[in-house]
Amino acid sequence: MIPTAAVTAAGDAPMSFLDHLEELRRAIIRAFVVAAVLVAAAWAFSGRLLEALISLLLPGQRVLALAPAEAFSARINVALWTGGLLAVPYLMFEAWRFVAPGLKERERRFAIPWMVASSILLYAGIAFALQLLLPMMMGMLASFATPHVESRTSLSALLSFAIQLAAGCGLLFQLPLVLCLLVWFGIVSPTTLARAWRHAVFFIALGAAIITPGDGPSMLVLSAPLVLLYFLSVLAAAALWKIRGRGGSPKEE
Numbered sequence: 001m002i003p004t005a006a007v008t009a010a011g012d013a014p015m016s017f018l019d020h021l022e023e024l025r026r027a028i029i030r031a032f033v034v035a036a037v038l039v040a041a042a043w044a045f046s047g048r049l050l051e052a053l054i055s056l057l058l059p060g061q062r063v064l065a066l067a068p069a070e071a072f073s074a075r076i077n078v079a080l081w082t083g084g085l086l087a088v089p090y091l092m093f094e095a096w097r098f099v100a101p102g103l104k105e106r107e108r109r110f111a112i113p114w115m116v117a118s119s120i121l122l123y124a125g126i127a128f129a130l131q132l133l134l135p136m137m138m139g140m141l142a143s144f145a146t147p148h149v150e151s152r153t154s155l156s157a158l159l160s161f162a163i164q165l166a167a168g169c170g171l172l173f174q175l176p177l178v179l180c181l182l183v184w185f186g187i188v189s190p191t192t193l194a195r196a197w198r199h200a201v202f203f204i205a206l207g208a209a210i211i212t213p214g215d216g217p218s219m220l221v222l223s224a225p226l227v228l229l230y231f232l233s234v235l236a237a238a239a240l241w242k243i244r245g246r247g248g249s250p251k252e253e
Helices: 017-044 046-057 070-102 105-142 155-172 175-184 190-195 197-211 216-243
Strands: none
Touching (some): 017 070, 046 070, 046 105, 070 105, 070 155, 105 155, 105 175, 175 190
8 A cells, every 4th residue: 555645635746644634524524514414304204214114114003102202313313324324325435535545556446346345235234124134023023922911112112123133234244345355365265264154154143143132033034144145255255366366376466
C-alpha cells in the first residue's frame, strides 16, 4: 500500500495529516447527511413498514403497545434501521473514496467487488431472516402456549427480537467474505478450509444457537444456508488462491 502521506488530492502535491483529517471530516458529514435523508424518508413510510413487518411475522394477529410512547419508539426504530440499511452502499462508497488514493491499482480492482459482495450478503441475510427464519420461529414459539397461557406479543419485544435476529443473520452471511479474505492474504489455504469442514459446521451451529433461541428447527433453518455458504466459500477461495499466485509457488508483489 502507498504511504498515506504520499497520497495527493489532485495528484501533484502531498497531503498533510491535517488534510487527511479534513477529508475524513467531509466524508463523515456527507455520509451523515445521506443517512439522515434516508432515515427521514423511511420515517414517512414507517407506519406502513411496521404494519408490513407485523403482518409478515404474525399474520392476522395484532401486537400490544404497553407504554404510551411504545408505538412512537417502534416507528423511530423502524425508520432508523431501514434508513441505515439503505445507506450502507453509500457509506461503503465514502469509505472507498477515502482509502482508494492509498491503494495500488490491483487493490482497487479487488476492493470494489468485495464491497458490493458484502452489501449483497448483508441484504441477503436480512431477507432470509425476515422471509423465512423469523416467521417460522414466531409460529413455533407461539405453539408452546397452553390452554391457560395466552400467547400475546408486545410491539417493542417483537421489534427487538426481529432486529436482533435479522442483524445477526446479516453478519453471519458475511462468512464467505471473511474466509476469502483469510485466503487472499495467505493466512489460510483452501485445503485447510476444506479439511476443517467439521469444525466449521460445529461453529456454525454454535453461532446459530446464539442467534436463535437454541431450538432444533430454527438452528437447522439458519445453519443449512451457512453450511452451504461455507462450502461455496471454499470453492471461491480456491479460485482466489490461484489468482494470488499461491497455488504452488508463492509470488511476491
